[in-house]
Amino acid sequence: MAGFSFEVEARDGRARAGRLLTPHGEVETPAFMPVGTAGAVKAVLHRDLDEIGARILLANTYHLMLRPGDAIVASLGGLHGFTGWRGPYLTDSGGYQVFSLAALRRVDEEGARFQSHIDGSAHLLSPERSMEVQMNLGADIVMAMDECPSGEAPREAVAEAAARTTRWAKRCRAAHRRDDQWLFGIVQGGIHPDLRETSARELVELDFPGYGVGGLSVGEPKAARGPVLELLDRVLPAGRPRYLMGVGTPEDVVDSVARGIDLFDCVLPTRNGRNGQLFTSRGRLSIRNARYRQDPGPPDPDCPCRTCRTTSRAYLRHLHLAGEMSAATLMTVHNLFYYLDMMREVRQSIRLCRFEEWRRRILHRLANAEQDGS
Amino acid sequence: MAGFSFEVEARDGRARAGRLLTPHGEVETPAFMPVGTAGAVKAVLHRDLDEIGARILLANTYHLMLRPGDAIVASLGGLHGFTGWRGPYLTDSGGYQVFSLAALRRVDEEGARFQSHIDGSAHLLSPERSMEVQMNLGADIVMAMDECPSGEAPREAVAEAAARTTRWAKRCRAAHRRDDQWLFGIVQGGIHPDLRETSARELVELDFPGYGVGGLSVGEPKAARGPVLELLDRVLPAGRPRYLMGVGTPEDVVDSVARGIDLFDCVLPTRNGRNGQLFTSRGRLSIRNARYRQDPGPPDPDCPCRTCRTTSRAYLRHLHLAGEMSAATLMTVHNLFYYLDMMREVRQSIRLCRFEEWRRRILHRLANAEQDGS
Secondary structure, three states, rough: HHHHHHHHEEEOOEEEEEEEOOOOOOEEEEEEOOEOOOOOOOOHHHHHHHHHHHOOEEEEEEEEOOOOOOHHHHOOOHHHHHHOOOEEEEEOOOHHHHHHHOEEEEEEEOEEEEOOOOOOOOEEEHHHHHHOOOHHHOOEEEEEOOOOOOOOOOOOHHHHHHHHHHHHHHHHHHHHOOOOOOOEEEEEEEHHHHHHHHHHHHHHHHHOOOOEEOOOOOOHHHHHHHHHHHHHHHHOOOOOOOEEEEOOOOOHHHHHHOOOEEEEEOOHHHHHHHHHHEEEEEEEEOOOHHHHOOOOOOOOOOOHHHHHHHHOOHHHHHHOOOOOHHHHHHHHHHHHHHHHHHHHHHHHHHHHHOOOHHHHHHHHHOOOOOOOOO | OOOOOEEEEEEOOOOEEEEEEEOOOOEEEEEEOOOOOOOOOOOOOOHHHHHHHOEEEEHHHHHHOOOHHHHHHOOOHHHHHHOOOOOOOEEEOOHHHHHHEEEEEOOOOOOEEEEOOOOOOOOEEOHOOOOOHHHOOOOOEEOOOOOOOOOOOOOHHHHHHHHHHHHHHHEEEEEHHOOOOOOEEEEEOOOOOOHHHHHHHHHHHOOOEEEEEOOOOOOHHHHHHHHHHHHHHOOOOOOOOOEEOOHHHHHHHHHHHHHOOOOEEHHHHHHHHOOOOOEEEEEEEEEEOHHHOOOOOOOOOOOOOOHHHHOOOHHHHHHHHOOOOOHHHHOOOHHHHHHHHHHHHHHHHOOOOOHHHHHHHHHHHHHHHOOOOO
């Protein structure tokens, strides 16, 4: 498809480093996508994202279809024209948010009927409507609509959801008509190896240019994730990008890279930033902690981000407690920098064939870091 | 005093253009000071302030003495060390906020006893304590503690407050001991010419390096302001800076420059920015207005600020309605740019001896601009 390609350029074990080309620019993988729910990453400007090296953003179909509405976004040039972000975008299908946020009326084979959490208005999100919305939003990568059961759902429900996800994936393919977008299918199947394998094989048969892995950040036991990803690494085509949806902590990301994942998104760095929880090279740091009241040091002494270059823990704590918005901005900038910088290290260590060594070192450091180690 | 000077370099009518030198840099006057209440201008970073040309910030003594506490700020290098802002700061005395925000217990000759609006703790703000706090905060310019009656107070109360303000000014002078700070006296006297003249003469006798004008943004009739300022222009020493506290709209600022004022501060550009009210070259614009739902144009087509260069009205409206903090950031940046750019035009037109002409033009434009003219 015009303007798109994906190339795995280096491998170390199952970990892959590569390059994803989109009509709005190139993304080195493994990559982390900051979450810009409503067409903006909360508390920061595009300039901040540029400065910390963000390359691709995620935006949420559910939120944007409700406000300002996908037709309005389309009339203003799609997400790129509307928001002014020049790099690539990925949109999700909207399904996950319908299940988690909306007052849900009914899910059936046609789709999900729900009420907007904003104004209570009634909507149908079907595979066809999800494609229509995502074509209107105009992201570079769009996702097929899946049914994502909770991590505690019984096997039978997981199996049914996976089967429906395949049927919906076919309908999405049929409804999707923009050739400047890549449509990814989504693998479901929970923590059950046989269901995962079936789901993956059915989707591979549909020949998507890339694959999302759903249902692995929805309350399932963490230990179940590794075996599922290792199975998928065997079943999914080696030359196509894999996106693990909604995952996760730094440890989760590193472990999933080790199992062949190329793309990630998660609200953790942004949400924690607004809540005063910082990711640092020495562990997590809660800026509300009274021990930082007079601490003149930077949030993370090893970090070169703007926040750590210009702001002390004492000042950041003060801004946070005083309810100043700039606290959220400064901490979001730091946390996103932490994630994006970690991804740079991930890519470099894979290209140098030192990923396992690097991974052991960072996991050891994270495991031994105090909760508020400084 | 070391590191300080003020020079009036050009005049046009009563309007003056000059240069205020402080230990933390030079400020061209007339100047507008963004309000950084708690040691941060709300919703923006220092970088934004640098970029739009802010040179001097105001911080509120009342807020900072309560949180994080002036002793903590002092231990971290004063406001400059604590906040990282490298340019000059001015702090107010704290008196005005005690009168307007705190649960007030009693004001007597000693000072004001009050309860913190944050945690209810009991405090005394006296002239001596105000000086102690302001010396701890370490701003370049500090203000004597005044008693500021409401604009509707009876003449007798205004007279008493002005007399007390003089007595407090003497105590402030006696208590102030940092020679890297300039201490300004504050003229009171409401809208009564004779009281204003007495207050001003008493303060001039105390020989302050600069003078604040209080009691002119506290609910008094607007028409009363001009005559008071013209009177003060005759009584206050021509070579010392005059600071009109808490004023005001663009029209107010321009009219007060015409009457010899050099320094301004006001929450309008920042507060309105957070509320979605924009100052533009074509009048005020409320971003919530439904007419901007699909408007691809910049907030102000004549404005070169970052917000107007990168953001459409439709996107800004969406961010504001979605409750995104970046809406507040973007609109605060624009509004402050509007004010600071207006001050650049003010200074240039005075230096070119074209101030009256420029003033007539801008006031005419502001008067004829639609509320939501675009």
